[in-house]
Amino acid sequence: MERRLYRSSQDKRLFGVCGGIAQFLRVDSTLVRVGVVILTVCTGIPILLYILLAMIMPKEPHWAYAGDGFGMYDAPMAGRARMNDLDSEIDRLEKRALVQEVYRLREELSKYKGL
Known part of the structure:
Protein backbone atom coordinates (compact mmCIF):
# COMPACT_ATOMS: atom_id res chain seq x y z
CA MET A 1 0.00 0.00 0.00
CA GLU A 2 1.29 3.41 -0.96
CA ARG A 3 1.85 5.88 1.88
CA ARG A 4 0.79 9.45 1.23
CA LEU A 5 1.47 12.70 3.04
CA TYR A 6 -1.67 14.24 4.54
CA ARG A 7 -2.47 16.82 7.19
CA SER A 8 -3.44 14.80 10.23
CA SER A 9 -7.02 15.02 11.39
CA GLN A 10 -6.33 13.26 14.70
CA ASP A 11 -2.90 14.51 15.82
CA LYS A 12 -2.98 18.26 15.29
CA ARG A 13 -2.40 21.46 17.17
CA LEU A 14 -2.91 24.06 14.43
CA PHE A 15 -3.45 22.54 11.00
CA GLY A 16 -2.10 19.00 11.42
CA VAL A 17 1.04 19.45 9.33
CA CYS A 18 3.50 18.19 11.98
CA GLY A 19 1.16 15.34 12.91
CA GLY A 20 0.86 14.36 9.25
CA ILE A 21 4.61 14.44 8.73
CA ALA A 22 5.09 12.35 11.89
CA GLN A 23 2.54 9.79 10.69
CA PHE A 24 4.22 9.66 7.27
CA LEU A 25 7.69 9.18 8.81
CA ARG A 26 6.28 6.90 11.55
CA VAL A 27 7.88 8.88 14.36
CA ASP A 28 6.44 10.62 17.41
CA SER A 29 4.79 13.92 16.51
CA THR A 30 6.41 15.60 19.52
CA LEU A 31 9.83 15.08 17.92
CA VAL A 32 8.66 16.73 14.71
CA ARG A 33 7.15 19.66 16.62
CA VAL A 34 10.29 20.16 18.73
CA GLY A 35 12.39 20.09 15.55
CA VAL A 36 10.17 22.69 13.90
CA VAL A 37 10.33 24.96 16.96
CA ILE A 38 14.12 24.68 17.22
CA LEU A 39 14.62 25.36 13.51
CA THR A 40 12.17 28.26 13.64
CA VAL A 41 14.01 29.89 16.54
CA CYS A 42 17.36 29.42 14.79
CA THR A 43 16.40 30.30 11.21
CA GLY A 44 12.75 31.38 10.97
CA ILE A 45 12.27 29.43 7.74
CA PRO A 46 10.13 26.50 9.02
CA ILE A 47 7.23 28.81 9.91
CA LEU A 48 6.98 29.86 6.26
CA LEU A 49 7.27 26.24 5.17
CA TYR A 50 4.59 25.25 7.70
CA ILE A 51 2.17 27.85 6.36
CA LEU A 52 2.87 26.76 2.79
CA LEU A 53 2.35 23.08 3.67
CA ALA A 54 -0.87 23.92 5.53
CA MET A 55 -2.23 25.34 2.29
CA ILE A 56 -0.85 22.66 -0.04
CA MET A 57 -1.18 19.38 1.87
CA PRO A 58 -4.56 17.68 1.53
CA LYS A 59 -6.56 16.76 4.62
CA GLU A 60 -6.29 13.20 5.79
CA PRO A 61 -9.23 11.08 4.63
CA HIS A 62 -10.82 9.10 7.45
CA TRP A 63 -9.49 5.84 5.98
CA ALA A 64 -5.88 6.90 5.26
CA TYR A 65 -4.10 5.42 8.29
CA ALA A 66 -6.70 2.97 9.50
CA GLY A 67 -4.16 0.18 10.02
CA ASP A 68 -1.37 2.22 11.59
CA GLY A 69 -2.66 2.13 15.15
CA PHE A 70 -3.77 5.74 15.26
CA GLY A 71 -7.26 5.36 16.66
CA MET A 72 -10.11 7.77 16.19
CA TYR A 73 -10.30 8.57 19.89
CA ASP A 74 -6.57 8.65 20.75
CA ALA A 75 -6.17 12.43 20.67
Whole structure:
Protein backbone atom coordinates (compact mmCIF):
# COMPACT_ATOMS: atom_id res chain seq x y z
CA MET A 1 0.00 0.00 0.00
CA GLU A 2 1.29 3.41 -0.96
CA ARG A 3 1.85 5.88 1.88
CA ARG A 4 0.79 9.45 1.23
CA LEU A 5 1.47 12.70 3.04
CA TYR A 6 -1.67 14.24 4.54
CA ARG A 7 -2.47 16.82 7.19
CA SER A 8 -3.44 14.80 10.23
CA SER A 9 -7.02 15.02 11.39
CA GLN A 10 -6.33 13.26 14.70
CA ASP A 11 -2.90 14.51 15.82
CA LYS A 12 -2.98 18.26 15.29
CA ARG A 13 -2.40 21.46 17.17
CA LEU A 14 -2.91 24.06 14.43
CA PHE A 15 -3.45 22.54 11.00
CA GLY A 16 -2.10 19.00 11.42
CA VAL A 17 1.04 19.45 9.33
CA CYS A 18 3.50 18.19 11.98
CA GLY A 19 1.16 15.34 12.91
CA GLY A 20 0.86 14.36 9.25
CA ILE A 21 4.61 14.44 8.73
CA ALA A 22 5.09 12.35 11.89
CA GLN A 23 2.54 9.79 10.69
CA PHE A 24 4.22 9.66 7.27
CA LEU A 25 7.69 9.18 8.81
CA ARG A 26 6.28 6.90 11.55
CA VAL A 27 7.88 8.88 14.36
CA ASP A 28 6.44 10.62 17.41
CA SER A 29 4.79 13.92 16.51
CA THR A 30 6.41 15.60 19.52
CA LEU A 31 9.83 15.08 17.92
CA VAL A 32 8.66 16.73 14.71
CA ARG A 33 7.15 19.66 16.62
CA VAL A 34 10.29 20.16 18.73
CA GLY A 35 12.39 20.09 15.55
CA VAL A 36 10.17 22.69 13.90
CA VAL A 37 10.33 24.96 16.96
CA ILE A 38 14.12 24.68 17.22
CA LEU A 39 14.62 25.36 13.51
CA THR A 40 12.17 28.26 13.64
CA VAL A 41 14.01 29.89 16.54
CA CYS A 42 17.36 29.42 14.79
CA THR A 43 16.40 30.30 11.21
CA GLY A 44 12.75 31.38 10.97
CA ILE A 45 12.27 29.43 7.74
CA PRO A 46 10.13 26.50 9.02
CA ILE A 47 7.23 28.81 9.91
CA LEU A 48 6.98 29.86 6.26
CA LEU A 49 7.27 26.24 5.17
CA TYR A 50 4.59 25.25 7.70
CA ILE A 51 2.17 27.85 6.36
CA LEU A 52 2.87 26.76 2.79
CA LEU A 53 2.35 23.08 3.67
CA ALA A 54 -0.87 23.92 5.53
CA MET A 55 -2.23 25.34 2.29
CA ILE A 56 -0.85 22.66 -0.04
CA MET A 57 -1.18 19.38 1.87
CA PRO A 58 -4.56 17.68 1.53
CA LYS A 59 -6.56 16.76 4.62
CA GLU A 60 -6.29 13.20 5.79
CA PRO A 61 -9.23 11.08 4.63
CA HIS A 62 -10.82 9.10 7.45
CA TRP A 63 -9.49 5.84 5.98
CA ALA A 64 -5.88 6.90 5.26
CA TYR A 65 -4.10 5.42 8.29
CA ALA A 66 -6.70 2.97 9.50
CA GLY A 67 -4.16 0.18 10.02
CA ASP A 68 -1.37 2.22 11.59
CA GLY A 69 -2.66 2.13 15.15
CA PHE A 70 -3.77 5.74 15.26
CA GLY A 71 -7.26 5.36 16.66
CA MET A 72 -10.11 7.77 16.19
CA TYR A 73 -10.30 8.57 19.89
CA ASP A 74 -6.57 8.65 20.75
CA ALA A 75 -6.17 12.43 20.67
CA PRO A 76 -7.60 14.60 23.45
CA MET A 77 -10.85 16.34 22.60
CA ALA A 78 -9.94 19.75 24.08
CA GLY A 79 -9.78 22.36 21.34
CA ARG A 80 -10.73 19.97 18.54
CA ALA A 81 -14.01 21.75 17.77
CA ARG A 82 -12.20 25.06 17.47
CA MET A 83 -9.63 23.56 15.07
CA ASN A 84 -12.35 21.92 12.99
CA ASP A 85 -14.07 25.30 12.77
CA LEU A 86 -10.78 26.81 11.62
CA ASP A 87 -10.33 24.08 9.00
CA SER A 88 -13.86 24.57 7.71
CA GLU A 89 -13.28 28.34 7.58
CA ILE A 90 -10.09 27.83 5.56
CA ASP A 91 -11.97 25.50 3.19
CA ARG A 92 -14.73 28.09 2.80
CA LEU A 93 -12.20 30.84 2.05
CA GLU A 94 -10.37 28.65 -0.47
CA LYS A 95 -13.64 27.92 -2.28
CA ARG A 96 -14.57 31.59 -2.24
CA ALA A 97 -11.19 32.57 -3.71
CA LEU A 98 -11.58 29.93 -6.41
CA VAL A 99 -15.05 31.21 -7.33
CA GLN A 100 -13.76 34.78 -7.49
CA GLU A 101 -10.91 33.66 -9.75
CA VAL A 102 -13.37 31.89 -12.06
CA TYR A 103 -15.48 35.07 -12.31
CA ARG A 104 -12.38 37.13 -13.02
CA LEU A 105 -11.31 34.75 -15.78
CA ARG A 106 -14.81 34.81 -17.29
CA GLU A 107 -14.67 38.61 -17.42
CA GLU A 108 -11.27 38.48 -19.13
CA LEU A 109 -12.55 35.96 -21.66
CA SER A 110 -15.65 38.04 -22.36
CA LYS A 111 -13.40 41.03 -23.18
CA TYR A 112 -11.55 38.99 -25.80
CA LYS A 113 -14.75 37.43 -27.08
CA GLY A 114 -16.18 40.86 -27.84
CA LEU A 115 -13.22 41.81 -30.10
